[in-house]
Structures are given as structure tokens and as C-alpha cells.
Amino acid sequence: MAHLEIVDVTRRFGDFLAVDRVTLSIAVGEFFTLLGPSGCGKTTLLRMIAGFDQPDGGRILLDGKDLADLPPEERPVRTVFQSYALFPHMTVQGNVAFPLKMAKTPPAEIPAKVAQMLEGVRLSGFAGRFPHELSGGQRQRVAIARALVTHPTLLLLDEPLAALDAKLREEMQIELINLQRDVGITFVYVTHDQTEALALSHRIAVMNKGRVEQVDEPDRLYSFPRTRFVADFIGTCNLLAGPVTDTTDGVATIAVSNLGPVVVAAGVAPAQGAAGAVALRPEKVRLAAPGTAAAAANRFAGTITGFLYQGDVTMYMVRAAQGHPMEALLANSASGLAKFFEVGDAVEMSWPADAGHYVEDETR
Ligand SMILES: Nc1ncnc2c1ncn2[C@@H]1O[C@H](COP(=O)(O)OP(=O)(O)O)[C@@H](O)[C@H]1O
Numbered sequence: 001m002a003h004l005e006i007v008d009v010t011r012r013f014g015d016f017l018a019v020d021r022v023t024l025s026i027a028v029g030e031f032f033t034l035l036g037p038s039g040c041g042k043t044t045l046l047r048m049i050a051g052f053d054q055p056d057g058g059r060i061l062l063d064g065k066d067l068a069d070l071p072p073e074e075r076p077v078r079t080v081f082q083s084y085a086l087f088p089h090m091t092v093q094g095n096v097a098f099p100l101k102m103a104k105t106p107p108a109e110i111p112a113k114v115a116q117m118l119e120g121v122r123l124s125g126f127a128g129r130f131p132h133e134l135s136g137g138q139r140q141r142v143a144i145a146r147a148l149v150t151h152p153t154l155l156l157l158d159e160p161l162a163a164l165d166a167k168l169r170e171e172m173q174i175e176l177i178n179l180q181r182d183v184g185i186t187f188v189y190v191t192h193d194q195t196e197a198l199a200l201s202h203r204i205a206v207m208n209k210g211r212v213e214q215v216d217e218p219d220r221l222y223s224f225p226r227t228r229f230v231a232d233f234i235g236t237c238n239l240l241a242g243p244v245t246d247t248t249d250g251v252a253t254i255a256v257s258n259l260g261p262v263v264v265a266a267g268v269a270p271a272q273g274a275a276g277a278v279a280l281r282p283e284k285v286r287l288a289a290p291g292t293a294a295a296a297a298n299r300f301a302g303t304i305t306g307f308l309y310q311g312d313v314t315m316y317m318v319r320a321a322q323g324h325p326m327e328a329l330l331a332n333s334a335s336g337l338a339k340f341f342e343v344g345d346a347v348e349m350s351w352p353a354d355a356g357h358y359v360e361d362e363t364r
């Protein structure tokens with residue numbers, strides 16, 4: 001049985017559909033992430049799970065029990081927000097002990113529970129400090145300790161690392177992975193940061209305009225995006241769009257304007273004339289000097305218009321002969337070789353039919 005079931009949940013603000021018939025099924029112990037751009041409805045969905053807001057339609061069930069009539073404080077659910085929301089006048093000890101006092105835990109049991117929780121977030125020795133005496137990362141760890149001390153079955157985290165700088169955020173990501181594994185409870189995590197979602201999650205639901213576009217494991221989302229939106233949102237992607245002109249033996253041909261006909265392996269053959277696109281990761285595009293490219297299903301002439309040297313890799317911007325912009329990522333793995341091409345160089349781009357991935361082009 002699913003642990004958390006969200007069935008056809010809708011939330012309207014006036015005429016505006018903030019959450020549009022979302023259905024999700026989340027298992028016990030999962031690190032599950034809602035990923036999407038700002039304003040796509042992530043926080044609204046989280047608030048309904050927590051009980052701070054009510055759906056206009058649909059149901060939310062936890063272990064098979066409908067949560068509709070349960071106020072937030074009676075749900076076995078805790079939330080950690082982006083802003084730390086610690087009590088500023090209380091010490092770390094006081095902050096973490098607070099939910100235990102509210103739950104009428106016998107006072108004699110509280111110090112041991114707080115100490116254990118602080119150890120879990122690596123803050124033993126900080127019990128006597130006040131929030132203003134802590135770094136941003138430490139404050140967020142206190143917030144997580146306070147949320148977990150009453151052993152909720154579900155922890156909701158709304159962009160908890162968004163206020164931290166990049167280095168600290170990376171450290172906290174690793175800590176969150178370890179913490180979630182150690183405590184073994186279900187995490188529902190909200191972020192607009194795709195790299196964070198890919199790094200942390202067992203599964204990700206990609207949201208767009210209140211709807212869930214795809215639910216999958218991180219590597220499946222990256223390699224097999226189902227829609228143009230998902231392909232574009234998860235990592236860098238060449239999107240080669242146009243009408244489907246042919247489908248034969250599981251290979252579709254798409255007439256891409258400003259490029260030419262592109263062939264792509266398509267698991268489920270799209271209909272002739274359908275609006276399609278090929279999602280092609282830059283690392284799948286090979287670049288060679290004209291006339292030297294190996295045989296491949298897709299070959300196009302182009303010119304280098306720019307490049308970004310990134311140390312281990314270089315991203316090349318290429319304009320196809322007919323004008324379509326492309327990106328190709330080359331590894332600088334050959335020793336001593338940091339650059340293959342200069343701006344203005346003529347090149348041949350090539351990739352096999354199975355290098356790209358067919359997606360429906362819902363924007364047309
Ligand atoms: N209480 C509210 N009243 C009116 N509109 C709201 C309210 N809460 C959220 N919205 C709107 O709903 C949309 C989704 O918001 P939100 O769930 O906060 O997005 P996200 O967390 O993905 O950035 C936004 O367009 C937001 O302006």
C-alpha cells in the first residue's frame with residue numbers, strides 16, 4: 001500500500017488553477033521530490049498535505065486514512081520551510097524540546113530525546129546557543145531536528161536549502177541524504193533546482209503550471225524525458241522540433257526547420273504529422289572537421305559560434321548551415337587538449353538515431 005496517496009487534488013485561487021488534478025503515490029521511506037519552476041504549485045500542494053490549506057477537489061490519504069478532517073497538529077506530518085522559523089528567544093535545546101513539550105512528553109524524557117536528535121544533525125555541543133549564534137546551515141539543521149524529534153511519519157521540506165550559499169548547500173545535500181537514510185521516514189521535498197532534485201531524490205515529480213508532467217527516478221527523467229518541458233527543465237538539451245514526416249520500424253523522421261530531417265528512435269511510434277521534438281543532450285552530439293565524421297544517421301554541417309571552457313568539458317555553440325542553433329559538449333579528456341575548435345571553424349555535427357529521445361511537443 002502506498003504511504004501517502006494524493007488523488008486528483010485540485011486547488012483554485014479564484015479562476016486560477018494553482019494545483020490541477022494531481023495524483024501521486026509515495027512509498028514508505030521514499031525521498032520524493034516535487035520539482036518545477038517558481039509558481040507551478042509546489043508549495044500549495046505541500047501546504048495541503050500538511051493541512052494548512054484544503055483542496056477544492058480530490059483526496060489526500062496517509063496509510064489509507066483520509067486526512068480531510070484532521071487539523072495540521074493532529075497529522076503525523078512536520079514541515080521545514082526555507083526560512084528557518086526558529087524561536088529566536090529560545091536556545092537550540094529549547095527549540096528542539098518545544099514540540100515534545102507540546103506533545104506532553106514526560107519532562108524527564110525530554111533531555112535524552114533532544115540530545116539524540118542533536119547528535120543526528122551533528123549539533124551536539126550547540127544546545128546552549130541561540131539561533132543568532134548559528135550559521136545558516138546550522139539553523140536549518142536545528143529546524144530539521146525540531147521537525148523530527150516527535151517522530152513524524154512524513155517530513156515535508158519546502159526549499160530548505162534555498163537560502164544557503166552553493167558550497168554549504170552541497171554539504172547540506174549530503175547530510176540530508178544521510179539523515180533521511182538514518183531516520184528512514186518519508187521525505188517530500190520541494191525545490192526548483194533540478195541538480196538538487198537529481199542529487200537527492202529516489203523519485204521526482206516534475207510539475208508545470210499546476211500539473212505533474214512526469215514521475216520518475218532521476219536517471220530515467222534525465223535520459224527519457226516524456227515531454228518537451230521535462231527535457232528542457234532537466235539539464236541542458238537541444239530541442240529539435242517539427243512535424244513527424246515518417247515512422248518506419250520504430251524510427252521517426254522529424255522535419256526540423258532551419259536544420260533538416262532528423263531521425264530518432266521512438267519507442268511508441270508517433271502519428272504522421274504529429275508535432276514532435278527530439279531531445280538531444282549536448283554530450284551526445286559529436287563534432288568533427290568537415291568530411292571526417294564517422295557514418296551516422298544524423299549529419300549536419302555547421303559553424304562554431306562560441307564556446308564555454310569548463311575545465312573537464314567544453315560546451316560548443318554551433319550554428320547549423322540552415323541556421324538552427326545547437327550545443328555540443330566535448331570532454332577534454334585527451335591529455336593536453338583543452339580546445340578542439342575555434343570560433344568560425346566549420347564542423348560536422350553527427351549523432352546516431354538512438355542518441356536523441358522523441359518527446360511530444362505540447363507547446364504547438
Ligand atoms: N493564497 C493564494 N492566493 C492566491 N494565489 C495564490 C495563493 N497561494 C499561491 N497562489 C498562486 O498559486 C501559484 C502557485 O503558487 P505556489 O504553490 O506558491 O508555487 P511554487 O511553490 O511552485 O513556487 C502561484 O501563481 C501563486 O501566485
Ligand SMILES: [Mg+2]
Nearest residue numbers: 042043044158
Ligand atoms: Mg514555493
